[in-house]
Amino acid sequence: MRKIIHVDMDSFFASIEMRDNPELKSKAIAVGGSPKHRGVIATANYLAREYGVKSAMSSAEALKKCPHLILVAPRYEVYRAVSKQIRQIMLRYTEQIEFLSLDEAYLDVSESISCQGSAIRIAQAIRQSIALELNLTASAGISSVKFLAKIASDLNKPNGQYVILPKYIPEFIKTLPLKKIPGVGKVAEKKLNNLGLYSCADIQNYDLKTLLEQFGKLGKMLYEYSHGVDNRQVEVDRERKSIGVEKTLNQDINTFQEYEFIFNSLYKELETRLIKISTNLTIASQSVKVKFDDFQSSTQQHRYPRLDKTDLFNLATKLWQQKRQERGVRLVGLQVQLLSDYAQKQLSFFDLEPEGI
Ligand code: TTP
Ligand code: MG
Numbered sequence: 001m002r003k004i005i006h007v008d009m010d011s012f013f014a015s016i017e018m019r020d021n022p023e024l025k026s027k028a029i030a031v032g033g034s035p036k037h038r039g040v041i042a043t044a045n046y047l048a049r050e051y052g053v054k055s056a057m058s059s060a061e062a063l064k065k066c067p068h069l070i071l072v073a074p075r076y077e078v079y080r081a082v083s084k085q086i087r088q089i090m091l092r093y094t095e096q097i098e099f100l101s102l103d104e105a106y107l108d109v110s111e112s113i114s115c116q117g118s119a120i121r122i123a124q125a126i127r128q129s130i131a132l133e134l135n136l137t138a139s140a141g142i143s144s145v146k147f148l149a150k151i152a153s154d155l156n157k158p159n160g161q162y163v164i165l166p167k168y169i170p171e172f173i174k175t176l177p178l179k180k181i182p183g184v185g186k187v188a189e190k191k192l193n194n195l196g197l198y199s200c201a202d203i204q205n206y207d208l209k210t211l212l213e214q215f216g217k218l219g220k221m222l223y224e225y226s227h228g229v230d231n232r233q234v235e236v237d238r239e240r241k242s243i244g245v246e247k248t249l250n251q252d253i254n255t256f257q258e259y260e261f262i263f264n265s266l267y268k269e270l271e272t273r274l275i276k277i278s279t280n281l282t283i284a285s286q287s288v289k290v291k292f293d294d295f296q297s298s299t300q301q302h303r304y305p306r307l308d309k310t311d312l313f314n315l316a317t318k319l320w321q322q323k324r325q326e327r328g329v330r331l332v333g334l335q336v337q338l339l340s341d342y343a344q345k346q347l348s349f350f351d352l353e354p355e356g357i
Contacts (some may be wrong), residue, residue: 001166003119004234006141006149007090007126010158012103013079014045018070019135028053028069035060038330039247040154042074046158047201079103082134089129093122098234106146108234123161131159145230147232148172151180164218169228181225200226218319243277244289245269246333252293256320263288263316266334267309274307274336282306288316290323291331298323307336 009015013031028048033039044053050065063069083102091096093115096108107122115121123140130138135212137159141152148164155162164172177199179189183309195214197203203211203226211219224230244268253259274281286308287301300315300323312334 002108002110002146003117004143004146004149005109005111005119005123005126006146006153007086007105007107007123007138008140008153008157009086009103009130009151010137010139011043011045011049012136013043013074014048014072015136016078016082017075018045020078024070024072027070028068029063029072030059031072031074032059032062033073034071035063037250039071040248044069048239082136086138089126089133093126093130094206096234096236098236106149106234120161120163127159127161130325141171143220145228146232146234147225147230148181148228150182151176173226173228174204176200178203178222181222183218183221183347188215191215192222242335243270243273244333244335245273246289246331248291248331249329259316259320259329259332260313262332263313263334266332267312270334270336271307280306281336282339284339285337286312286315287335288312288319288335289331289333289335290319290329292324293328293330295330296327297331301337 006323014339019030024045026047028045028051030041030044030048030053032041032043035058039059041053041055041059042059043055044062048062048066048069051069053062053066053069059071063071079102083099086103087097087099087105090105090107094107094109094112096111098106099107107126109117109119109122112122115125119142123142123306127138127140130136139153139159140161141149141155141164142151142161143152143164144166148169152162152164177198178184178192184192191214192198195206197206203222208219208223211223215222247262247266249262253262276286282305285301285303287299287329289297291297298319300319302311306312316332319345
């Protein structure tokens with residue numbers, strides 16, 4: 001039986017901004033880009049959330065929902081530095097740490113001898129150190145498998161923790177809504193609901209074969225999770241799977257000429273990033289992503305051993321010609337997917353900008 005802790009910081013970027021500027025503490029704030037440049041919200045503090053301000057919402061919409069919202073520009077360097085401090089605190093208890101993002105990590109404390117081996121007390125101790133030393137709050141979930149630890153860390157948020165003991169797992173799972181399972185997005189949720197599937201109990205009573213036919217890999221995962229099975233290990237120093245650059249445009253574009261111009265500038269940026277990692281980086285594939293004015297996105301990916309401008313531009317052209325259908329373009333992104341051993345050896349998660357902000 002493993003002991004897994006999932007730690008997730010509370011309104012991470014926003015809490016750091018409030019800590020470093022106490023005047024913001026009693027106000028509704030959000031970290032994000034300016035509405036003048038079609039910025040989006042990275043996160044909001046809990047006060048702003050009461051007005052409906054959420055991550056990934058456009059800053060313009062956030063200001064409509066909460067006109068007195070204070071918008072703070074992100075300071076990634078600071079967030080990265082804090083993330084490293086959090087890791088240092090966790091390392092006092094175990095080296096089995098897998099960061100999922102700057103503010104979120106799994107810990108496998110099965111072998112830890114601290115706190116008499118109690119995962120509950122280790123989680124408490126980590127949260128207490130984060131509070132005392134960094135002046136920030138974290139929440140934690142504790143269970144014997146990863147997905148339940150992650151779900152649990154949300155249940156007493158903010159500044160709380162929740163345990164799902166192995167003996168209570170069957171009972172907990174039964175009523176667990178499928179939409180709470182990490183990996184089930186809006187589209188999958190709708191498809192599941194259309195088949196009358198809402199909770200893990202529904203999956204337990206459903207036919208595995210149909211599930212696999214309808215959902216492939218996701219179906220297998222849902223079947224296993226609904227029976228309390230999640231064999232994923234905590235992957236120490238989790239590999240980075242891709243590197244990308246993207247730009248939300250100040251104005252939708254409609255001509256290929258403008259598109260080519262943005263492609264060129266993004267390509268340069270991506271190239272610079274990759275050169276920082278290695279001057280001769282072997283990759284798995286490269287891809288282009290475009291988001292249209294109706295917020296639908298489309299991606300073209302191509303197996304290719306290294307970043308190559310001509311090949312990538314061909315992909316971009318194909319996307320424009322085949323997928324645009326006269327729609328305006330609001331975002332363009334370029335990415336390379338990494339080979340796993342390169343990813344593991346050459347990249348430190350903490351040295352890269354987060355994507356999608
Ligand atoms: P989350 O842990 O999802 O959010 P949070 O820490 O702000 O709030 P919560 O208390 O609910 O955990 O994400 C961590 C940070 O990642 C968040 O502070 C900002 C950033 N982020 C984005 O930039 N864009 C996003 O869409 C999301 C979800 C997060
Ligand atoms: Mg968080």
